[in-house]
Amino acid sequence: MGKLTAADVIAFLRLLAEEMPGYKDELxxxxxxxxxxxxxxxxxxxxxxxxxxxxxLEGEEPGVILARSGMNFNRAAASTFGAxxxxxxxxxxxxxxxxxxxxxxxxxxxxxxxAAGVSARGGARPGEKTILDVLLPMAEAxxxxxxxxxxxxxxxxxxxxxxxxxLERTKEMEAQHGRGGWLKEKSIGVPDPGSTAICLMVECxxxxxxGS
Amino acid sequence: xxxxxxxxxxxxxxxxxASPVKKLINDPFAFVDETIEGILLARxxxxxxxxxxxxxxxxxxxxxEGKVAVVTGGGSGHIPVFLxxxxxxxxxxxxxxxxFSSPSPDDMLAATTAAHGGAGVLHLYGNYSxxxxxxxxxxxxxxxEGIEVATALVRDDVVSAPVEEMDRRRAVAGLFFAYxxxxxxxxxxxxxxxxxxxxxxxxxxTRSMGVALTSCTIPAAGEPTFELGENEMELGMxxxxxxxxxxxxxxxxxxVVDEMMARVLxxxxxxxxxxxxxxxxxxxxxPPEELFVMYRRVRAVLDDAGxxxxxxxxxxxxxxxxxAGASVSLLKLEGDLKRLLDAPAYSPFLPQWPL
Numbered sequence: 111m112g113k114l115t116a117a118d119v120i121a122f123l124r125l126l127a128e129e130m131p132g133y134k135d136e137l138x139x140x141x142x143x144x145x146x147x148x149x150x151x152x153x154x155x156x157x158x159x160x161x162x163x164x165x166x167l168e169g170e171e172p173g174v175i176l177a178r179s180g181m182n183f184n185r186a187a188a189s190t191f192g193a194x195x196x197x198x199x200x201x202x203x204x205x206x207x208x209x210x211x212x213x214x215x216x217x218x219x220x221x222x223x224x225a226a227g228v229s230a231r232g233g234a235r236p237g238e239k240t241i242l243d244v245l246l247p248m249a250e251a252x253x254x255x256x257x258x259x260x261x262x263x264x265x266x267x268x269x270x271x272x273x274x275x276x277l278e279r280t281k282e283m284e285a286q287h288g289r290g291g292w293l294k295e296k297s298i299g300v301p302d303p304g305s306t307a308i309c310l311m312v313e314c315x316x317x318x319x320x321g322s
Numbered sequence: 323x324x325x326x327x328x329x330x331x332x333x334x335x336x337x338x339x340a341s342p343v344k345k346l347i348n349d350p351f352a353f354v355d356e357t358i359e360g361i362l363l364a365r366x367x368x369x370x371x372x373x374x375x376x377x378x379x380x381x382x383x384x385x386x387e388g389k390v391a392v393v394t395g396g397g398s399g400h401i402p403v404f405l406x407x408x409x410x411x412x413x414x415x416x417x418x419x420x421x422f423s424s425p426s427p428d429d430m431l432a433a434t435t436a437a438h439g440g441a442g443v444l445h446l447y448g449n450y451s452x453x454x455x456x457x458x459x460x461x462x463x464x465x466x467e468g469i470e471v472a473t474a475l476v477r478d479d480v481v482s483a484p485v486e487e488m489d490r491r492r493a494v495a496g497l498f499f500a501y502x503x504x505x506x507x508x509x510x511x512x513x514x515x516x517x518x519x520x521x522x523x524x525x526x527x528t529r530s531m532g533v534a535l536t537s538c539t540i541p542a543a544g545e546p547t548f549e550l551g552e553n554e555m556e557l558g559m560x561x562x563x564x565x566x567x568x569x570x571x572x573x574x575x576x577x578v579v580d581e582m583m584a585r586v587l588x589x590x591x592x593x594x595x596x597x598x599x600x601x602x603x604x605x606x607x608x609p610p611e612e613l614f615v616m617y618r619r620v621r622a623v624l625d626d627a628g629x630x631x632x633x634x635x636x637x638x639x640x641x642x643x644x645x646a647g648a649s650v651s652l653l654k655l656e657g658d659l660k661r662l663l664d665a666p667a668y669s670p671f672l673p674q675w676p677l
Contacts, residue, residue, distance in 0.1 A: 146547070146562060148423065181428075184456070188419055188426035193455030196427075231455050288451040291490065292482060292564050 112262070113211040114319075119172045120164055122318040123179055127161025129314050130154065133307070141303040144290040149303045152187040156195070159186030172212050177203035190288050191304050194228050194241060201227030214265050215256050221249040232287060239283035239290065239297060244305040247276035248312065266316040273312045277305050343539040343546065345644075350541035354398045354420055361405065365670045369408060372415055375432035377425060379405055380415035384437055390508040390517045391415065391437035394447045394501065395430050395457065397422040399540070400561060402671035403497055403640040404447075411667030411674075412505035413446075414439075421540045421643070422562045424452030430460035434469060442470035442514035446504050446521050448493025449475040472514050474521035476500045478530040478651060480589045481558030481567045494561050495603040495640035496528040499653045499663075502672075506665035507658075520662060527656050529589045531582045532649035534559040535572065536607065538642050557581060561605070561642040575612065579619040582650050587627060592654055594628030599635070599663055601651040606641035608648050613637065620650055632660060 114122075131154040138150030163182035167175045180199030184192035205223035206216055225245040234240040251272035255265035278301070285297035347353050355376065362369055362379070372378035378395075385391065394404050395417035404416045415437035419425035434443050443464065445457050454475065461471040477488055478496025500521050507520035534556045537546035547563040550556060555573070558566030567585070592598060602617045604610065613636050624631060632655055640649070655663065667674045 146422065147543075151542075184459075185426045185428050188424045188429075188452070188456055190424070190452035190455060193424070193427075193452060193459060197455070197459070231458060232451065289562075289564060291451075292492075292560075 113213045114172065114262070115211055116170065116172050116175060118318075119175050119212070120167065122315055123160055123175070124164060125314045125318045126311055127157045127164070130157040130307075130310065133310055137303060137307055140300065140306055143300045144285065144293065144297055144303055146289055148189065149191055149307065152189045152191050153307050156183035156187035156192055159183055171208050171210060173203040173206045173208060175203070176200075190232075191307070194232060194304065197227045197231045198224035198241070198245070214252070214260065214262050217265070217269075218249045218253040218256060221245055221252060225249065234287050237283060238286040239280050239302045239305075240287055241302070241304045241308050243280050243283065243302065244273050244276045244308050247272045263316075263320045266312075266319040270309070270312045270316045273309045277301050277309045280305050343544070345539070345541060347541050350544065353541040354418060357398065357401075358405075358418065361670075368668075368670055369405070372432045372436035374436075375417070375429045377419070377429040378415060378417045378433040378436065379408060380433065380437050381408055381410070381413075383410075384414050385439040386414065387439045388441055388511075389414075389439045390441045390512065390514050391434075391439055391443045392446055392501070392504050392508050392517065392521075393417075393430075393433050393437050393443050394445070394497075395419070395425045395433060396447055396450070396453055397424060397562075399538075399643045400640050402638065402669075403495075406671035407498070407501045407505075407669050409667065409669030409672070411509045411665055412501055412669050412672065414508075421542065424450070424456045427456045427459035427463065430457055431463050434460060434464045434471065435467060438464075438469050442472065444504060444508070444514060444517050444521060445471055445473045446500055447476065448497055449477045449489075450492060470514060472518040474500070474504070474518050474525060476525055476528075478525070478528045479558075479560060480529050480531050480585055482560065482564070485589055492560055492564065494530045494532055494651070495601055495649045496525075496530045496651045496653075498601060498603075498635070498639045499528050499599065499651065500524045502667060503659060503662045505667060506662040509665065520658065523657060524653065524659060524662075527590065527654040527659065528651060529586045529592075530601075530649050530651035531558055531586050532561070532566070532603075532605070533557050533578055533582065533647050534563070534566070534605065534642075535646040536644075537563065538606065538645040540643070555647070558585075559647070561640060561645075563642075563645075575615045576619045579616050579650065580623065583620065583623040586650065586652060587623075587629075590652075590654060592627070592629055592652060595630075597630040597632050597655045597660070598624070599633045599653040599655060600624070600631055601635045601639055601649075601653075603635075603640055603649045603651065604638045605645040605647040605649065606638070607644045607646040610637060613648055616648060616650070633663060 141149035477491035
């Protein structure tokens with residue numbers, strides 16, 4: 111596979127809508143240690159909304175599909191994570207603009223744009239136990255892959271590995287934002303719940319790209 | 323209707339042996355919408371839906387042409403916060419999220435555009451990350467539609483962060499003072515910058531602290547948000563069960579008030595010669611009598627400190643479902659705040675005429 115078409119993006123989002131609700135309890139239990147435990151239900155409802163919205167997005171460009179799916183997620187499951195995730199998808203979508211296809215070379219910039227959007231929206235910086243702490247290492251990994259002349263399936267697998275390693279490092283970080291921010295040092299030892307959800311999505315991405 | 327009952331049945335089943343929580347509800351997932359339905363039926367002269375959203379309400383006589391609109395929003399479960407403060411001299415519109423969850427930017431945008439009377443909109447709400455981010459998105463969308471938006475964040479809970487990190491503090495019952503002041507300033511015909519300045523003045527002069535005696539239950543969750551022992555209380559707990567200052571054996575009301583006031587007074591600080599408004603707020607399951615018991619001690623502490631009381635509000639102003647407990651908020655009446663606090667206001671939950 112050389113480039114991602116609109117159909118590939120829809121297939122990836124459909125896989126998210128099918129797979130992510132299955133992690134509802136896992137995410138809830140993780141989030142209950144840090145926040146109010148609603149992340150499982152948020153991701154579950156939001157992903158179902160993404161799946162339900164895909165039919166209306168047939169024929170749109172990849173950037174529009176990503177941005178509108180982000181909005182669909184947060185409309186159904188408005189929350190801190192909803193706002194962050196919607197912002198990430200909207201920023202990534204905006205980055206590629208009205209292009210018909212996404213190449214491997216585009217992915218690092220899209221993830222960086224997503225991270226920049228999230229940072230502007232919530233005021234977080236790297237090292238503060240947020241999804242930035244998995245997005246940025248993943249962008250780095252994708253950049254190395256693109257520069258090394260890798261292909262999409264291999265690059266996606268490496269991105270997932272980078273994401274998992276980065277998630278492990280969030281355990282040692284002290285939360286500064288959201289409800290977790292009121293726990294401060296009590297948050298140490300627990301991986302960031304939002305980053306955990308992102309990792310699971312990247313795994314779906316790697317699977318989606320490998321399968322086609 | 324039957325579908326609703328069936329889902330409720332599943333919800334009770336999910337509780338896995340936990341003692342069932344008694345609630346007068348139907349389908350827990352319909353709880354928020356049924357609340358809105360009921361309030362609209364009860365108060366058709368005061369409230370109506372905003373166009374394009376089932377989760378946004380506004381003044382029945384709005385939009386008020388030429389007036390700055392004050393718009394708020396947040397999760398359900400805190401009535402009268404938020405929708406209870408929509409009315410003349412108060413708020414123009416509100417967006418309503420699920421219990422303890424932020425509303426969506428679309429609902430916030432619907433409230434903003436519906437309430438806009440051509441003079442700009444103040445987004446005035448509590449400092450919670452979900453609300454901040456979603457209102458941020460709504461403000462950007464409103465600006466794209468040519469509506470000028472300013473924002474003020476309520477941050478009155480002294481326990482939630484040290485005073486030098488006020489940006490991290492969360493909002494509790496002090497929301498009421500910010501609504502009252504900003505609403506009065508907007509009603510006077512002030513411009514957007516002036517209404518925001520009045521809201522900020524109220525916010526920086528408000529300090530609150532709460533105490534929780536029991537937990538609360540989000541209908542869709544079906545089990546209590548946190549556990550609190552039979553004889554325990556938690557000082558400083560937030561209105562969604564956020565961790566407070568300390569947990570311990572329940573104490574007499576006077577001792578609880580003394581500990582709260584010892585924390586609240588030096589935080590601003592409130593000093594001899596100051597004049598304040600006091601709000602003793604019930605969290606949902608505490609009877610009004612207990613709030614008056616607390617108020618007499620609040621008054622004694624203020625008298626001792628040489629601080630005068632201009633107005634006292636005693637009752638339920640910001641609840642947390644069926645949580646038992648209370649909070650004390652003080653507003654130092656600096657500058658125009660006294661005039662704005664005294665201005666007439668009306669909502670189904672806050673009828674206030676001149677003294």
